Amino acid sequence: MKAPLITVDNLCMAFDGTRVLNNISFEIAEGEILGIIGRSGAGKTVLMHLVRGVEQPPTSGRIIYHVAACNGCDFLDVGSAVGKPCPHCGGTLSAHDVDLWNEKDEMMKRRLMRRTAIMFQRTFALYGNDRVIENVLHALDDIEYPQEKAINRAADLIDEVRLSHRMMHIARDLSGGEKQRVVLARQLAKEPFMLFADEPTGTLDPETAKLVHAMLINAAKANNMGMVVTSHFSQVIEDVANRAILLVNGEISAIGTPKEVVAQFMKGYDDSETFERADLGEKVVVGRDLTKRYISVDRGVVKAVNGVTFDVFTKEIFGIIGKSGAGKTTLSRIISGIIEPTSGEINIKIGEEWIDMTKPGIDQRGRAKEYIGLLHQEYDLFPHRTVLDNLTDAIGLEFPKELAMRKAIVTLKMAGFSDEKSKEILDRMPGHLSEGERHR
Ligand SMILES: Nc1ncnc2c1ncn2[C@@H]1O[C@H](COP(=O)(O)OP(=O)(O)OP(=O)(O)O)[C@@H](O)[C@H]1O
Ligand SMILES: [Mg+2]
Numbered sequence: 001m002k003a004p005l006i007t008v009d010n011l012c013m014a015f016d017g018t019r020v021l022n023n024i025s026f027e028i029a030e031g032e033i034l035g036i037i038g039r040s041g042a043g044k045t046v047l048m049h050l051v052r053g054v055e056q057p058p059t060s061g062r063i064i065y066h067v068a069a070c071n072g073c074d075f076l077d078v079g080s081a082v083g084k085p086c087p088h089c090g091g092t093l094s095a096h097d098v099d100l101w102n103e104k105d106e107m108m109k110r111r112l113m114r115r116t117a118i119m120f121q122r123t124f125a126l127y128g129n130d131r132v133i134e135n136v137l138h139a140l141d142d143i144e145y146p147q148e149k150a151i152n153r154a155a156d157l158i159d160e161v162r163l164s165h166r167m168m169h170i171a172r173d174l175s176g177g178e179k180q181r182v183v184l185a186r187q188l189a190k191e192p193f194m195l196f197a198d199e200p201t202g203t204l205d206p207e208t209a210k211l212v213h214a215m216l217i218n219a220a221k222a223n224n225m226g227m228v229v230t231s232h233f234s235q236v237i238e239d240v241a242n243r244a245i246l247l248v249n250g251e252i253s254a255i256g257t258p259k260e261v262v263a264q265f266m267k268g269y270d271d272s273e274t275f276e277r278a279d280l281g282e283k284v285v286v287g288r289d290l291t292k293r294y295i296s297v298d299r300g301v302v303k304a305v306n307g308v309t310f311d312v313f314t315k316e317i318f319g320i321i322g323k324s325g326a327g328k329t330t331l332s333r334i335i336s337g338i339i340e341p342t343s344g345e346i347n348i349k350i351g352e353e354w355i356d357m358t359k360p361g362i363d364q365r366g367r368a369k370e371y372i373g374l375l376h377q378e379y380d381l382f383p384h385r386t387v388l389d390n391l392t393d394a395i396g397l398e399f400p401k402e403l404a405m406r407k408a409i410v411t412l413k414m415a416g417f418s419d420e421k422s423k424e425i426l427d428r429m430p431g432h433l434s435e436g437e438r439h440r
Contacts, residue, residue, distance in 0.1 A: 005030045011061035021250045030078045033227040035241030037265050040436025042247040044230040052196050053100045063100040068093035076111045078193050117187035121199035128172035139186035157185040177208035197229040205324045213239040234262040281314030290344035292330050304330040336372045337365040381430040388426040415440040
């Protein structure tokens with residue numbers, strides 16, 4: 001292994017006395033891509049924040065970056081650059097160990113963080129109303145890149161993530177995978193020596209995800225950039241990482257090649273489990289030749305849903321699968337009465353009556369909507385209300401406190417939380433949960 005860039009030494013993290021990370025130690029080499037895999041709530045994001053140096057300091061333990069710092073300007077590089085002249089001012093680069101969470105190294109930490117970059121699952125962190133090229137120019141502006149060279153540099157970065165054909169498009173009109181690549185281009189503008197990617201492709205379909213993975217690997221190679229990437233999808237770790245860590249309940253339970261670690265992670269998950277066919281009841285949803293068309297200035301008539309016919313029965317779990325842009329969300333919204341189809345029929349049985357979901361009004365589809373729950377990819381919680389409130393009065397359910405708690409715990413358990421965990425999180429704010437916990 002090359003000289004370590006980062007040493008994580010005996011790291012522990014607790015929130016209000018509850019341990020979420022326990023004695024974590026490992027090293028990351030220069031240019032290495034380290035994968036962190038683990039189930040929801042294992043501690044991946046907390047660990048990544050600590051290694052990045054953001055949010056709260058660890059309860060104990062240290063994170064040391066072994067770097068080369070210029071004596072003439074703010075420039076800072078990886079340890080192997082020690083002794084080389086500074087590319088910016090010609091000064092000398094000398095060795096420094098930066099103790100990331102130690103206040104005495106605050107200045108060094110700031111210099112260091114200017115050369116690390118981030119990529120997340122949900123916050124696309126783009127200027128939605130601006131063009132792709134403008135988004136990248138903003139990023140160059142942030143690092144005070146010389147203006148006269150910025151346009152060329154921005155175009156190069158867009159080339160690097162293979163988006164030249166989208167350069168003049170408005171960011172919000174791009175597909176998920178394209179947006180994620182603009183984010184990458186913006187982050188590469190910083191010439192980072194380290195990229196932290198937390199579930200970077202979690203919301204993308206497998207094919208698009210592969211594309212973004214390839215882009216990440218290219219970017220790492222071309223820029224001699226190291227990377228920490230977390231995921232609970234084994235494919236991400238296998239595609240991207242050189243080495244991997246398996247986190248279980250805040251502890252390292254395996255560390256090694258991605259293959260070995262993923263094998264360990266997948267133990268106990270057995271796809272060969274046979275499911276008994278449910279005894280289906282009667283029809284509850286009937287869709288006939290449903291279509292939904294949109295008129296778009298750029299794209300003309302868009303057929304979001306085009307002639308879909310299906311039946312769903314009680315006790316049935318009916319899946320809709322398709323690539324990004326295939327129409328899954330639009331169809332779900334037609335079924336649940338949020339939007340009307342352009343043509344076709346959609347009827348839902350409530351009690352003894354069939355309700356025509358194409359007809360607005362409280363006597364029509366309004367009656368059915370009350371009984372339809374919807375979980376979105378882009379879900380929302382009330383950020384300043386506790387989990388308990390979010391499950392009860394924030395959504396208009398009023399109960400005496402005792403009953404509210406019982407109801408909330410039952411609901412949390414249905415979403416896969418243990419009894420203990422359910423009680424523990426009732427009074428928490430959504431921001432203090434892991435991503436997967438929030439979603440559940
Ligand atoms: N600010 C906080 N206060 C209290 N507990 C927290 C806080 N942030 C995270 N936790 C808890 O720490 C544990 C680890 O959370 P973390 O976000 O690291 O999980 P994760 O592995 O990233 O999960 P996911 O795959 O769902 O994103 C969880 O049990 C979570 O509830
Ligand atoms: Mg997470």
